[in-house]
Amino acid sequence: MKYSTLFGKTTKSAPHDAQSTNARLLTQAGFINQLMAGVYTYLPLGLRVLKKIQDIVRGEMNALGAQEIYMPALHPKDIYDTTGRWDKIDVLFKLEGHGEKEYALGSTHEEVVTPLVQQYIRSYKDLPMAVYQIQDKFRNEPRAKSGLLRGREFSMKDLYSFHTSEEDFLQFYERAKQAYLNVFRRCGLDAMIVEAGGGVFSKFSHEFQVATENGEDLVYRCACGFAQNREIAEVKAGDPCPSCQKGIIEEIKTIEVGNIFPLKTRFTDAFGFKVAGPNNEMMEVVMGCYGIGPSRVMGSIVEVHHDERGMIWPKQTAPFAVQLISLSSKDATLRENIEETCASLEKDLEASGVEVLWDDRDAGAGEKFADADLIGIPLRIVVSEKTLAEESVEWKERSETQSRFVKLADIIEEINEVTFLDRKTKTAHA
Amino acid sequence: MKYSTLFGKTTKSAPHDAQSTNARLLTQAGFINQLMAGVYTYLPLGLRVLKKIQDIVRGEMNALGAQEIYMPALHPKDIYDTTGRWDKIDVLFKLEGHGEKEYALGSTHEEVVTPLVQQYIRSYKDLPMAVYQIQDKFRNEPRAKSGLLRGREFSMKDLYSFHTSEEDFLQFYERAKQAYLNVFRRCGLDAMIVEAGGGVFSKFSHEFQVATENGEDLVYRCACGFAQNREIAEVKAGDPCPSCQKGIIEEIKTIEVGNIFPLKTRFTDAFGFKVAGPNNEMMEVVMGCYGIGPSRVMGSIVEVHHDERGMIWPKQTAPFAVQLISLSSKDATLRENIEETCASLEKDLEASGVEVLWDDRDAGAGEKFADADLIGIPLRIVVSEKTLAEESVEWKERSETQSRFVKLADIIEEINEVTFLDRKTKTAHA
Numbered sequence: 015m016k017y018s019t020l021f022g023k024t025t026k027s028a029p030h031d032a033q034s035t036n037a038r039l040l041t042q043a044g045f046i047n048q049l050m051a052g053v054y055t056y057l058p059l060g061l062r063v064l065k066k067i068q069d070i071v072r073g074e075m076n077a078l079g080a081q082e083i084y085m086p087a088l089h090p091k092d093i094y095d096t097t098g099r100w101d102k103i104d105v106l107f108k109l110e111g112h113g114e115k116e117y118a119l120g121s122t123h124e125e126v127v128t129p130l131v132q133q134y135i136r137s138y139k140d141l142p143m144a145v146y147q148i149q150d151k152f153r154n155e156p157r158a159k160s161g162l163l164r165g166r167e168f169s170m171k172d173l174y175s176f177h178t179s180e181e182d183f184l185q186f187y188e189r190a191k192q193a194y195l196n197v198f199r200r201c202g203l204d205a206m207i208v209e210a211g212g213g214v215f216s217k218f219s220h221e222f223q224v225a226t227e228n229g230e231d232l233v234y235r236c237a238c239g240f241a242q243n244r245e246i247a248e249v250k251a252g253d254p255c256p257s258c259q260k261g262i263i264e265e266i267k268t269i270e271v272g273n274i275f276p277l278k279t280r281f282t283d284a285f286g287f288k289v290a291g292p293n294n295e296m297m298e299v300v301m302g303c304y305g306i307g308p309s310r311v312m313g314s315i316v317e318v319h320h321d322e323r324g325m326i327w328p329k330q331t332a333p334f335a336v337q338l339i340s341l342s343s344k345d346a347t348l349r350e351n352i353e354e355t356c357a358s359l360e361k362d363l364e365a366s367g368v369e370v371l372w373d374d375r376d377a378g379a380g381e382k383f384a385d386a387d388l389i390g391i392p393l394r395i396v397v398s399e400k401t402l403a404e405e406s407v408e409w410k411e412r413s414e415t416q417s418r419f420v421k422l423a424d425i426i427e428e429i430n431e432v433t434f435l436d437r438k439t440k441t442a443h444a
Numbered sequence: 445m446k447y448s449t450l451f452g453k454t455t456k457s458a459p460h461d462a463q464s465t466n467a468r469l470l471t472q473a474g475f476i477n478q479l480m481a482g483v484y485t486y487l488p489l490g491l492r493v494l495k496k497i498q499d500i501v502r503g504e505m506n507a508l509g510a511q512e513i514y515m516p517a518l519h520p521k522d523i524y525d526t527t528g529r530w531d532k533i534d535v536l537f538k539l540e541g542h543g544e545k546e547y548a549l550g551s552t553h554e555e556v557v558t559p560l561v562q563q564y565i566r567s568y569k570d571l572p573m574a575v576y577q578i579q580d581k582f583r584n585e586p587r588a589k590s591g592l593l594r595g596r597e598f599s600m601k602d603l604y605s606f607h608t609s610e611e612d613f614l615q616f617y618e619r620a621k622q623a624y625l626n627v628f629r630r631c632g633l634d635a636m637i638v639e640a641g642g643g644v645f646s647k648f649s650h651e652f653q654v655a656t657e658n659g660e661d662l663v664y665r666c667a668c669g670f671a672q673n674r675e676i677a678e679v680k681a682g683d684p685c686p687s688c689q690k691g692i693i694e695e696i697k698t699i700e701v702g703n704i705f706p707l708k709t710r711f712t713d714a715f716g717f718k719v720a721g722p723n724n725e726m727m728e729v730v731m732g733c734y735g736i737g738p739s740r741v742m743g744s745i746v747e748v749h750h751d752e753r754g755m756i757w758p759k760q761t762a763p764f765a766v767q768l769i770s771l772s773s774k775d776a777t778l779r780e781n782i783e784e785t786c787a788s789l790e791k792d793l794e795a796s797g798v799e800v801l802w803d804d805r806d807a808g809a810g811e812k813f814a815d816a817d818l819i820g821i822p823l824r825i826v827v828s829e830k831t832l833a834e835e836s837v838e839w840k841e842r843s844e845t846q847s848r849f850v851k852l853a854d855i856i857e858e859i860n861e862v863t864f865l866d867r868k869t870k871t872a873h874a
């Protein structure tokens with residue numbers, strides 16, 4: 015795609031309340047645009063990233079055997095009356111429709127998914143089963159100042175699992191942990207599993223936390239794998255590790271990128287959801303819920319992967335694999351040659367499954383390089399008078415400082431050898 | 445995919461207020477589930493259909509040169525104050541956040557897209573340009589009784605185009621018409637372009653209407669292509685056609701599946717959105733908007749394509765291409781043979797890009813055939829004692845009444861010859 019025609023170019027101005035790195039860089043690079051605090055439009059570059067993250071999440075959920083559904087955001091009040099949460103969820107947006115009917119905007123979907131599954135699942139033979147959705151959630155946050163990390167409207171993947179026993183639930187819970195670690199690894203995030211409190215439902219839950227100096231959470235952890243969040247931590251920095259007895263606890267700043275909860279029978283009991291057992295006795299249904307916010311993951315990637323010049327996208331989440339830059343010449347013939355070389359390169363790269371953003375603007379090298387660094391596409395390929403004289407391009411990885419010349423004739427081969435670029439793959443209707 | 449493990453099986457009970465064919469059939473077949481009037485969950489089968497329709501729309505919008513973005517559903521009040529529509533849009537859901545801030549839920553996005561585009565587009569050289577999104581809209585409908593045809597929450601594709609002249613706008617408007625006709629054709633809908641009123645913005649607009657006996661709209665049309673909707677019709681049934689002077693006007697019941705509007709400078713004026721012209725003079729920006737509701741299209745397909753036994757999905761929108769049915773045997777060896785034949789068929793078909801739903805349940809032929817007819821997948825392939833004795837399967841198209849035997853060895857070849865099935869194709873991140 016030609017950068018000259020892309021909607022959402024780079025801009026020098028950051029949002030006036032952009033206190034967070036992710037909001038500032040994503041805005042300046044033309045990925046997102048703030049409509050109001052905590053509420054953003056995804057511009058073409060940002061939407062490409064968001065969809066890639068959603069597709070990674072979708073793939074791992076499908077591999078887990080969960081089935082994708084899509085539940086509404088608009089909820090009737092009565093389902094919250096059943097669980098007693100109408101006044102307990104403090105971030106619930108409430109509104110009124112015709113006939114004084116009261117609605118809430120979904121901040122979570124236990125009240126919808128539990129009676130939904132109850133309508134179709136009648137026997138222990140149908141369990142375990144799990145459904146998930148990727149959908150927008152709404153939260154009436156008093157403060158929303160962390161860019162994509164804490165929004166009033168945000169993308170969420172919520173998975174719900176249903177089981178006839180605690181043992182079966184725990185087995186699935188461990189598999190879900192692995193699926194979550196896969197998601198974060200594919201998104202370029204090194205997530206750790208952290209023990210957290212269970213809230214009103216359970217004794218424990220787990221968070222997935224990513225270390226970063228701008229993190230708003232604190233985690234106490236040991237090299238052995240022991241990690242507790244601030245709320246439940248029984249240790250402090252410098253303490254001996256209560257788990258391995260050998261290591262020393264360190265305190266690190268983190269961002270939470272996912273969490274998983276045992277819900278026991280909190281919601282199935284409220285809706286009277288039981289299934290028929292082997293001897294036709296009624297069995298309790300044990301439930302778990304598992305959340306990842308794709309938009310929050312997007313913000314977290316930026317918090318972790320950036321430098322003073324801009325973002326550095328991990329390969330599977332980059333909006334494009336290659337940023338092609340043509341530097342114009344004063345000589346008309348050379349100018350045409352540069353143009354044609356770029357057009358042909360773009361075609362060849364796209365044909366071999368490499369997505370290309372071509373900065374074809376009539377602008378100087380300084381501006382184009384600065385914009386490429388800000389946007390953070392993994393590989394920059396420059397075509398100019400100088401490179402053409404060598405029948406080459408200048409090849410520079412965003413994460414490296416050095417560039418090198420690569421012969422035009424060798425580019426496709428070189429591209430096929432690198433491991434830091436993502437390729438378009440067949441995606442089925444999942 | 446095995447039907448035994450699919451979430452959302454067929455059910456005999458229709459929603460108690462299902463007055464519409466689409467709500468009844470989609471619910472009974474396990475495609476959707478009503479949470480409340482006008483608000484539905486998409487179960488796995490329904491979500492597959494919805495995504496296919498959204499992908500068709502996305503493909504045609506991209507081909508038109510429009511760029512995909514994703515705007516928020518939560519809107520601040522001030523943007524409606526600017527256009528004076530806060531109290532004029534009667535279906536606007538309104539809600540309150542912290543600090544007595546007032547929000548609306550998007551029923552349309554002119555108030556968001558206009559100032560958004562204004563931030564990035566400064567020069568006449570950047571026009572024309574068009575952006576679209578596929579996103580959920582909310583409407584506080586007093587009555588919502590037509591299933592997916594009129595929802596309180598529904599999927600919408602809204603496209604907005606920006607131009608420096610009326611002529612340029614009209615050129616794009618005609619191209620958008622063709623893109624819309626492509627969308628409906630690919631969805632198996634024979635849509636006609638109907639003249640409609642322009643509301644407060646313009647003298648005219650156009651609707652895309654599909655003839656069906658359950659339609660809630662009325663259109664007056666002639667075979668020559670002349671067609672007007674009920675609101676603006678200057679003719680009645682039996683009148684001579686005012687356009688061709690030869691034909692006779694007929695009155696037909698229809699469903700509206702899309703509409704396109706000239707907005708002139710109604711919104712760009714309100715936001716003071718002008719661009720710099722060739723001589724640095726400020727130029728007005730002319731705007732158009734173009735809507736298709738993928739969920740409404742899904743409901744319309746069912747209204748048009750069904751019989752007394754169930755739905756009949758057009759190929760590009762079918763949840764699966766083939767419904768494979770194994771009929772069990774009392775003989776253990778035969779039973780195993782049937783099972784193995786189906787497993788191998790499913791594998792071969794999927795490998796050649798044909799999506800298969802395999803009804804592997806321990807149920808009788810009557811129940812399985814009735815469910816297959818209700819679900820409406822284009823091709824039914826049955827494997828039983830009887831067919832295996834002939835080294836064959838029973839092959840029946842949903843739209844036909846006759847079935848025939850096809851040799852197991854010939855199935856892939858036969859499949860490759862049929863034109864009524866859709867194949868998985870490479871889909872890129874758009």
